[in-house]
Amino acid sequence: MNDLVSNGMVLEPTAALSVETVTWVHHWSDGLFSFRLTRDASFRFRSGEFVMIGLPSDKKPLLRAYSVASASYDEEIEFLSIAVQEGPLTSRLQHIQAGDQVYVGKKPTGTLVTDALKPGKRLFMLSTGTGLAPFMSLARDPDVYDMFEEIVVVHSVRKVGDLAYREFLESKLTGDPLVEDEAARQFHYVPTVTREEFHTTGRIDALIDDGTLFKGLSGPATFDPESDRIMLCGSMAMIKDLAAKLETFGLVEGANNKPGDYVIERAFVG
Template identity: 75%
Template sequence: QDGPLTSRLQHIKEGDPIYLGKKPTGTLVTDALLPGKRLFMLSTGTGLAPFLSLVRDPDVYEQYEEIIVVHSVRRVTDLAYRELLESKLEGDPLLEDDQRERMIYVPTVTREDFRTQGRIQTLIEDGRLFEQSKGPQRFDPETDRVMLCGSMSMIKDHAADLEERGFEEGANNKPGSFVIERAFVG
């Protein structure tokens, strides 16, 4: 709620004017990633938003064998779009059944009881993040690609962890093995 964008957006009402810049910001595009086998979308809170469009893009499924969407929140009620993602986007006219089956949704809660509890880093360290995957039960910088979107501290912590694991940050002009949402990261 106190983020630089959400703190403003949460007060918008129907009919309020919204001004958009001419140039979009951000690096959460698959063009900034090298080819790979698994795509991990790691998000906290409202950071899930950009991934909702990516998981509906048939081209993403042509590029990766598995799409793993991770959404970490404080409370179960904060798991926005949980039913849609648990259904593997059932009824989505853009995706074929075989594509939808390759999407893995990992919701996790940090402050309440839930089937998956803990921060994303905990799920990485204890292996729970990889349990549903057919691939290695750890990150592999040769074949895994990661997108990060969420709080600034989450992005910075995970970017540092990925670099320690041999991942390289990508950009549109130099694709890498992970990308971060840069709109508000200093």
Template identity: 70%
Template sequence: MSDVVTSLPGLEPTSALSVETVLSVRMWNEHLFSFTITRPASFRFRSGEFVMLGLAGEQRPLLRAYSIASPAYAEELEFLSIRVPDGPLTSRLSQIQPGDQVYLGRKPTGTLVADALLPGKRLFMLSTGTGLAPFLSVARDPEIYDRFDQIQIVHSVRRVVDLAYREPLEAKLADDPLVDEQAATAFSYVPTVTREPFHTTGRIDALIDDGTLFKDMPGEKHLDPETDRIMLCGSMAMIKDLAAKLETMGFVEGSNSHPGQYVIERAFVG
């Protein structure tokens, strides 16, 4: 690992961007992919944060905010992305191969972090689509298991093939070298598919209302602002609907400066 890439041809680092090398690419389906890149030795982040990532543009770098999917201790950085048809960045990013170069922002940030939440007993991470990414990082952070008794990821997608990372999540992160023992008893995963037959087919708000969300979770079969903490990431519609629902239940949004009972990524929803 190195702090600045200066010898490789192609992209040039700047004061705000380092140049990193693609290490691996995985296509989950025709439009969903993940990839890993080199991690600068000085790059530090909190689980759940995002960073700017991109490629060269005609006049300036073409950048987009991406949540970091890898745990904070990993030597590589992992990202999950969807290819948007005719998207100026994702249409090109979906074609990257090992050995290619990408720009990486030097300053990760974000509010989907444990520090933005008040202490609690249960942590629910509610996601749609690629909104799963930051929760993959949070769920593999040993500190999160010190903060909460129970950790749950809920992932809502349209099709079964959109359930990226399903196998390790169903296995309760058994291959993780740092949290496998805690996750065996404290972690649960609820995948739900909205447009195809599956064992769970409701939207997240319906799973809350009918109690499905709590089938593998000890404690109350409803959300309680006294003990439960919630992170939301995914489609803007989901975030706005669920945030409004949580507010009516007495949950207060948190931030890095004022921790609360639930958090969203403001940078992504405006």
């Protein structure tokens, strides 16, 4: 095992944590990477949920909440992470290699799920940075394509190199074993970059205001509270700003026990 990651400690499972092995790591840029882990046969999650993952520390495991980026039916579980040099966890996690071990919580949870949304026609998944992760899972969920006529994944980043999974998303999920055919008809990908030249630039709120977000879609060039449903995931500032904006359209926040028009991950926002 990589001592830089493990600090020389051997990982042992606990009542709340399993120990999984890294099978693949890909660095999209200096500050963004994805990794896959083995998946315990008993691990189940709803698309859009998060789980605690972490590494050993001096006294107890150092854990953080991570949305699962893989499809619910995948044999492995995948995550998307930033790499913060000063971060207690990511300063070490960014150095993981195949064969290393990572703690994974046994109880995934979250509010960024379709159960918290009312039925609709268009589903917009609005993300910044690593907020794309849960939408990578949702976009590969066959049930989502049965629930909505159009699925729109919007990913806003600062630099082009931070557009994780760009080729796969631009291909409309070509090669996915369960949703390839549906995605070819129903899936839309809107990447936007804020600090470099790109074919689409600007923050998500600007794309909403000028109608760019709705190009190529059926329906109105604005949000319709009767048929549009929205999910938000990313920076706290983005979520709070866009949630306030959605309220001006008459959209109401939903929850697992009371489905609504839009949802956010409350655990990440507070």
